[in-house]
Amino acid sequence: MPPYDPSAFPPFAVTVDLVVLTVRHHALCALAIRRGEPPYQGRWALPGGFVRVDEDLGDAAARELAEETGLRAQNGAHLEQLATYGDPHRDPRMRVVSVAHLVLAPDLPAPRAGGDARSARWAPVTELLHDGAALAFDHARILADGVERARSKIEYSSLATAFCPPEFTVGELRRVYEAVWGVALDPRNFHRKVTGTPGFLVPTGGTTTRQGGRPAQLFRAGGAALLNPPMLRPEV
Amino acid sequence: MPPYDPSAFPPFAVTVDLVVLTVRHHALCALAIRRGEPPYQGRWALPGGFVRVDEDLGDAAARELAEETGLRAQNGAHLEQLATYGDPHRDPRMRVVSVAHLVLAPDLPAPRAGGDARSARWAPVTELLHDGAALAFDHARILADGVERARSKIEYSSLATAFCPPEFTVGELRRVYEAVWGVALDPRNFHRKVTGTPGFLVPTGGTTTRQGGRPAQLFRAGGAALLNPPMLRPEV
DNA sequence: GCTGCTTATCGTCAGGCAGACGACTAAGAT
């Protein structure tokens, strides 16, 4: 079979960008990389990089994630494709189409800087999104889309557990919901809901007092992927 | 600012593929194009084409949609990005990344064939998906993802009205849900739900008997985009 | 040990919504 005539279509660069979210100190945070070279030198950006010739998109995202954070997607973190951004002028140098991916990770040690980046950090998403000039390229838009995806997805799936360590308490899970949604939830109704949903949580038998107060039961994530009926996000 | 060194990244072809869904004769149907050239010559495929150099992804999808069906996205039809598919071997000729889009359209006259296609038709999605060899490339996967997106999205949004003509009855809207979900719904509970959700439907004042039986009120889609609480899909 | 503070967990109650289904309405078909 003859290959395409290379002049018959325009060539694109294809990258993956990562919205890596975690919950630290009661706040939803995203991984940001300080750019070491133009354009947007010195500005914060989402981690990412070129897709390789023989690499699938999800593989490229997993590779970038490992390079930037040491996280492996199997290791508790959740990785999914978010959306693709291809405005002709989103990168001033050339035509770049970016396939953004969303990662939900438990609280991690301080990130290590990657290749061409001067530094990396966990930044509260409110800070990154409110300072309109904070993020390079169209990354504010990508981050906002990722945050919105995470906010809606923990309503009807068990993905909030991806923000938790392997074993966690109901209170810790509740604080994840509170940080991601930015609301306060009633601890008693939340406890009833999550323990009453079959397959969401399985008790490990252990307890912990690492949050202070009365000892709390420890749980692992159950097999159920979808919550039915969903967790209801309070109005406003 | 210097442009990238073109040898520093691999070039990709970027295309848009369209999952165009409609409801005809009580069945969920997708637009399929018969391929006029290799690879997969003579097989059915989703409509699509290359993204142009100066064109955003959504614009490319809208252009392809207009070329294949004459539909304009403003004109009742709904267009949204679905997902991006970039397996290195999804096209045997070269590295192609396809940004799939989902279109929900009202029942249309028979489609007209596009440029390199021998013919086009509305095919029931069950037929396209059950015959494993029916669709070219990875289009069966893309179609399945699009159908699943449509099925879940009409639960919590008012998008089912995109399958209806500008004015429609409650019964016609119910038949849309039944066709997309493949279930039977109770007409009385459905009527109570949709007419009781503020902003979902606005009566036009007219009535029609085009479905037979007692005259039914005509409605237009209201402004509300989200249904809260959602329409519940029956189990199984 | 006792007090107070923290967090966890159990229970109760009222309101809202969905599923099941009866009853009635109003057109066309035979």
Add this chain to the structure above:
DNA sequence: ATCTTAGTCGTCTGCCTGACGATAAGCAGC
């Protein structure tokens, strides 16, 4: 005239949620 078809209004029951009282079991400080 009767049947058939589809639309519309009500009723009842059970489940789930939100609001919130009450109790349990750790820790810190006195």
